[in-house]
Amino acid sequence: MRKRQEYIWCLIALPDGNKEWYCLSKVLRRALFIEKKNNQFWKQTMIGNYITVARSKYIKGRARLTVGRIEKIRIRKNGAADWHWSRNQFITAEHLLNLKDSYNYLRHDYCWYNRLAIKMALIYWHNKLLQIKLNSIRYAVKKKRLKLERTLKNGRKDFS
Numbered sequence: 013m014r015k016r017q018e019y020i021w022c023l024i025a026l027p028d029g030n031k032e033w034y035c036l037s038k039v040l041r042r043a044l045f046i047e048k049k050n051n052q053f054w055k056q057t058m059i060g061n062y063i064t065v066a067r068s069k070y071i072k073g074r075a076r077l078t079v080g081r082i083e084k085i086r087i088r089k090n091g092a093a094d095w096h097w098s099r100n101q102f103i104t105a106e107h108l109l110n111l112k113d114s115y116n117y118l119r120h121d122y123c124w125y126n127r128l129a130i131k132m133a134l135i136y137w138h139n140k141l142l143q144i145k146l147n148s149i150r151y152a153v154k155k156k157r158l159k160l161e162r163t164l165k166n167g168r169k170d171f172s
Contacts, residue, residue, distance in 0.1 A: 024080035079133035
């Protein structure tokens with residue numbers, strides 16, 4: 013008996029603030045099912061990565077593209093009936109810190125308007141990622157400053 017095909021769906025956060033479900037491409041799906049056999053945390057390895065997705069119907073093999081961030085992953089029995097499919101290219105958050113290299117990888121052989129859309133999306137995600145890192149550093153500095161102030165305050169009481 014033939015096993016019914018399964019599809020991997022990802023909730024994708026888009027640069028415009030919306031979130032939509034996308035079905036992963038056949039190539040990525042195959043690779044992730046292999047990963048699933050060897051790694052029980054396979055979903056966590058993909059969540060937070062950035063992937064190229066279609067934003068319109070395909071006409072003559074072309075669609076408008078952008079880059080979104082993977083938020084959730086689910087396995088379903090059906091694939092997308094419309095244009096909600098991913099492309100094969102994705103990058104990690106760590107890779108996105110090198111904006112030029114990320115763009116060179118994701119721009120692939122797309123037409124000029126998709127390259128521009130991918131570049132704009134990557135700049136958005138890159139800046140958002142830097143903002144998160146900056147906020148983390150600010151929080152750590154604030155925490156250390158408060159600890160130091162408490163130590164100094166308690167130290168002054170000892171000398172009074």
